[in-house]
Amino acid sequence: MTDTVISSATKEVVIGFGRPFVMIGERINPTGRKLLAEEMKNGDFSRVVADAIAQVEAGAQMLDVNAGIPLADEPALLVRAIKEVQAVTDVPIAIDSSIVEALEAAIEIYEGKPLINSVTGEEEVLERVLPFVAKHGAAVVAISNDETGISEDPNIRFDVAKKIVNRAADHGIPASDVIVDPLVMPIGAMGTAGRQVFELLGRLRDELKVNTTCGASNVSFGLPNRHHITGTFLAMSIGAGMTSAIMNPLHTEVKTAIMAADVLNGQDENCAAWIQANRDPAEAAAGAGGRRRGGRRRAAAGS
Amino acid sequence: MTDTVISSATKEVVIGFGRPFVMIGERINPTGRKLLAEEMKNGDFSRVVADAIAQVEAGAQMLDVNAGIPLADEPALLVRAIKEVQAVTDVPIAIDSSIVEALEAAIEIYEGKPLINSVTGEEEVLERVLPFVAKHGAAVVAISNDETGISEDPNIRFDVAKKIVNRAADHGIPASDVIVDPLVMPIGAMGTAGRQVFELLGRLRDELKVNTTCGASNVSFGLPNRHHITGTFLAMSIGAGMTSAIMNPLHTEVKTAIMAADVLNGQDENCAAWIQANRDPAEAAAGAGGRRRGGRRRAAAGS
Numbered sequence: 001m002t003d004t005v006i007s008s009a010t011k012e013v014v015i016g017f018g019r020p021f022v023m024i025g026e027r028i029n030p031t032g033r034k035l036l037a038e039e040m041k042n043g044d045f046s047r048v049v050a051d052a053i054a055q056v057e058a059g060a061q062m063l064d065v066n067a068g069i070p071l072a073d074e075p076a077l078l079v080r081a082i083k084e085v086q087a088v089t090d091v092p093i094a095i096d097s098s099i100v101e102a103l104e105a106a107i108e109i110y111e112g113k114p115l116i117n118s119v120t121g122e123e124e125v126l127e128r129v130l131p132f133v134a135k136h137g138a139a140v141v142a143i144s145n146d147e148t149g150i151s152e153d154p155n156i157r158f159d160v161a162k163k164i165v166n167r168a169a170d171h172g173i174p175a176s177d178v179i180v181d182p183l184v185m186p187i188g189a190m191g192t193a194g195r196q197v198f199e200l201l202g203r204l205r206d207e208l209k210v211n212t213t214c215g216a217s218n219v220s221f222g223l224p225n226r227h228h229i230t231g232t233f234l235a236m237s238i239g240a241g242m243t244s245a246i247m248n249p250l251h252t253e254v255k256t257a258i259m260a261a262d263v264l265n266g267q268d269e270n271c272a273a274w275i276q277a278n279r280d281p282a283e284a285a286a287g288a289g290g291r292r293r294g295g296r297r298r299a300a301a302g303s
Numbered sequence: 304m305t306d307t308v309i310s311s312a313t314k315e316v317v318i319g320f321g322r323p324f325v326m327i328g329e330r331i332n333p334t335g336r337k338l339l340a341e342e343m344k345n346g347d348f349s350r351v352v353a354d355a356i357a358q359v360e361a362g363a364q365m366l367d368v369n370a371g372i373p374l375a376d377e378p379a380l381l382v383r384a385i386k387e388v389q390a391v392t393d394v395p396i397a398i399d400s401s402i403v404e405a406l407e408a409a410i411e412i413y414e415g416k417p418l419i420n421s422v423t424g425e426e427e428v429l430e431r432v433l434p435f436v437a438k439h440g441a442a443v444v445a446i447s448n449d450e451t452g453i454s455e456d457p458n459i460r461f462d463v464a465k466k467i468v469n470r471a472a473d474h475g476i477p478a479s480d481v482i483v484d485p486l487v488m489p490i491g492a493m494g495t496a497g498r499q500v501f502e503l504l505g506r507l508r509d510e511l512k513v514n515t516t517c518g519a520s521n522v523s524f525g526l527p528n529r530h531h532i533t534g535t536f537l538a539m540s541i542g543a544g545m546t547s548a549i550m551n552p553l554h555t556e557v558k559t560a561i562m563a564a565d566v567l568n569g570q571d572e573n574c575a576a577w578i579q580a581n582r583d584p585a586e587a588a589a590g591a592g593g594r595r596r597g598g599r600r601r602a603a604a605g606s
Contacts, residue, residue, distance in 0.1 A: 187566055188574050194567035198542055219567070223574060225559075225581040232538045232563035239501055239539035256528075257560075260535035263490055264497035264522070271491050271526060278528040 002176045004139055004211045006062060006092040009111040013061050013092050015179065015211045015244045020267045021234075021258055022062060022244035024094055024115075025055030026217065028081065029066040037069045040077055045084045052085045058249035063089065064117060066096035075105035082106050094141070094246065100128045107136050115139045117246075118181065121146035121160040130171040139177040140168065141213060144200075150183055154196045157182060158203050165208055179211045179244065180204050186221040187229065193219065194233060198240040205241035216247040216254070231257030238265055305479045307442055307514045309365060309395040312414040316364050316395050318482065318514045318547045323570045324537075324561055325365060325547035327397055327418075328358030329520065331384065332369035340372045343380055348387040355388045361552035366392065367420060369399035378408035385409050397444070397549065403431045410439050418442045420549075421484065424449035424463040433474040442480040443471065444516060447503075453486055457499045460485060461506050468511055482514045482547065483507050489524035490532065496522065497536060501543040508544035519550040519557070534560030541568055 003016040015022045028051050030037035036047050052063055065085055067077035078097055085093060095106045096117040103116055118141035119129040133140045142164040144150075144157040151157055161180045168178050182200040185193035197214070204212050219233045220226035231254040234245055238261040249255050259277060262268045304320035318325045331354050333340035339350050355366055368388055370380035381400055388396060398409045399420040406419055421444035422432040436443045445467040447453075447460040454460055464483045471481050485503040488496035500517070507515055522536045523529035534557040537548055541564040552558050562580060565571045 187569075191569040191572070193569075195569050223566075223581075224578060224583070228559055229563050229566060229577070232535075232560055233567050235535045235538050235560075236542035236564060236567055239542050256531055257535055257538075260532050261539060263526075263532060264536050264539055266490075266494040266496075266498050269494070274532075275527060278526075280527070 002209050002211055004176055004179055005113065006094075006115045006139055007112040008086065008090050008092045011090045011092065011112075015213075017205065017211075017241070017243060018267070019243070020262050020273075021238050021242070021265075023060050023249050023255070023258060024062040024064050024213065024244055024246045025051075025058075025060035026064050026215070026246045026248050027051040027055055027250070028063060028085065029096070030069050031066065037072075040067060040081070041069055041072050043080075045080060048081050049084055049088050052089050055249050056089050056091055059255060060091065060249045062092050062094060062115070062244075064094040064096045064246045067102065068097060068099070074099050075102040078102045078106045079109050082110060086111055100125070103129065104132055107132060107138060113138055115141060115179065117141040118143045119164060121164050123147070126164065126167050130168055130173065133168075133177075134171040134173050139179060140173065141181050142168070142178050142210075143181045144183055150185075152190070152192075152196075154182075154200045154203075157196075158200060158207075161204060161210075162208060165210060175208065175210050179213050180208070181214050182212060184214045184216065184219045184233075186223075187219050187233075188222045194236070198236060201237060201240040201242050211243045212241065213244040213246060214242065216245045227251040227253040230254050234258055235261040235264075238262070305512050305514055307479055307482055308416065309397075309418045309442055310415040311389065311393050311395045314393045314395065314415075318516075320508065320514075320544070320546060321570070322546070323565050323576075324541050324545070324568075326363050326552050326558070326561060327365040327367050327516065327547055327549045328354075328361075328363035329367050329518070329549045329551050330354040330358055330553070331366060331388065332399070333372050334369065340375075343370060343384070344372055344375050346383075348383060351384050352387050352391050355392050358552050359392045359394055362558060363394065363552045365395050365397060365418070365547075367397040367399045367549045370405065371400060371402070377402050378405040381405045381409045382412050385413055389414055403428070406432065407435050410435060410441060416441055418444060418482065420444040421446045422467060424467050426450070429467065429470050433471055433476060436471075436480075437474040437476050442482060443476065444484050445471070445481050445513075446484045447486055453488075455493070455495075455499075457485075457503045457506075460499075461503060461510075464507060464513075465511060468513060478511065478513050482516050483511070484517050485515065487517045487519065487522045487536075489526075490522050490536075491525045497539065501539060504540060504543040504545050514546045515544065516547040516549060517545065519548045530554040530556040531560075533557050537561055538564040538567075541565070 001017040003014050006013050067081050094115040094117045120143045144160040187193045220229035235257045263274045306317050306319040309316050368384050370384050397418040397420045423446045447464045449463050485500050490496045523532035538560045566577045
């Protein structure tokens with residue numbers, strides 16, 4: 001099956017079917033975070049660094065880095081943010097911008113093979129982004145909208161994704177380096193948003209054979225207790241074939257659902273990660289002897 | 304799509320694709336509940352009655368009733384349990400026994416159209432159970448094992464399900480009155496248990512066009528924090544096409560995952576049930592005025 005390899009200078013992450021789901025931390029993004037935007041604009045990247053460390057500690061295998069601040073010098077800010085993050089963590093990065101110049105500047109200084117987030121099906125964007133993705137041997141997120149916007153028809157979204165995959169091939173980028181984002185709408189505004197994505201995921205896996213990702217939080221926008229909706233959405237998406245997502249690993253409900261989905265998908269061997277994460281804290285503190293005792297306690301509690 | 308109607312004397316429940324998932328409360332079952340078994344054997348059904356009321360209050364649309372106690376007069380106990388439950392709730396019942404005589408005695412006194420739980424693919428069981436299911440116009444759970452046991456090959460389990468559906472038709476029972484249980488193994492013992500069920504659910508929906516159910520708790524047997532595993536399993540199963548399950552509605556993690564899956568499957572119109580269940584308690588107490596204020600609070604908290 002299709003494997004997409006993303007790397008930093010020292011670490012590789014593989015996104016693929018029949019592998020554990022890859023969590024890409026979403027936090028380093030000034031959109032809707034006034035304080036972070038203000039700090040970044042003023043050259044203070046301490047919160048960026050702290051967010052990077054916290055997300056990796058919470059289990060993110062990759063980090064998305066976005067520096068989209070209106071009226072700021074986005075290419076310079078994105079370059080700085082990526083340097084700061086690469087200085088403190090070794091996880092690969094999704095370089096995230098809607099400004100092509102920012103992507104281009106960041107890919108130049110990135111150490112490793114990044115994931116470029118993103119290219120759309122718009123002609124102008126395709127022909128500006130794909131050449132430097134190809135030149136640097138990077139991977140790229142393909143967002144399934146084009147000049148006509150985001151279609152509510154999953155078949156049209158599939159066709160846009162297919163067009164991007166084909167165009168990437170024309171530029172020498174293999175399908176294994178294209179990760180499709182089927183686009184996730186808020187379920188509170190559009191009741192079919194979930195089913196559309198689940199259906200698209202199946203076709204993207206079976207027909208295009210590409211890996212997939214999404215901005216997961218969008219699905220629960222405006223709903224109460226929203227992290228449960230996001231987590232359940234991701235579990236159902238994993239069941240339908242999604243292989244990575246840009247999400248917040250600090251939200252326990254989301255991370256727990258992903259870990260459980262990995263177990264149920266047969267991607268957590270012997271349930272080792274699940275058992276480790278859900279050990280009795282007293283037992284974890286007690287070490288090996290405690291583990292043996294804990295084994296019995298768990299069996300009793302679980303029955 | 305296929306609708307299965309189950310009823311009590313005064314209430315109908317419809318299990319079907321494109322409908323909210325149906326939760327069948329599992330609690331009234333003396334297996335592994337020594338105290339309940341002891342009480343039932345001694346003619347004390349107060350806990351059965353309390354479990355019935357609690358599960359319906361927690362959202363169960365149906366109740367499974369089982370009286371399987373070794374060396375007890377199971378037909379008499381099952382009849383009594385069903386009478387007690389029907390006296391205090393109006394939800395339809397899944398009459399649950401592996402003893403054919405118990406099913407036969409219970410169906411005689413049941414008020415409404417019950418779900419008989421269950422028939423297997425074993426010749427002797429098929430030919431004893433299907434005639435009285437047909438005679439009473441009941442629905443039946445078809446468990447996909449036969450004389451050779453439970454196959455680890457999902458294709459064989461599909462074939463057994465198909466055989467039961469065909470045999471039911473021979474007895475005049477329509478496929479819409481057969482609910483297939485694909486059989487759920489503990490994921491801790493068999494890493495493929497989840498994927499097998501997800502795959503089977505798709506085939507049962509698309510090829511046999513039958514509704515489905517399962518004993519959900521089994522999937523998480525022996526694991527820590529097991530209710531999260533069960534809930535996530537059910538959400539993924541709902542995504543794959545499962546339409547009902549025998550589960551514990553009192554386990555918040557399980558019920559929350561099912562409600563979220565209904566939202567994401569487009570089966571909770573305007574997310575009304577989700578919003579109602581997740582309202583800020585202060586706001587719920589304040590009534591209509593509070594709802595308006597709460598609307599803004601929710602929006603702020605959700606952003």
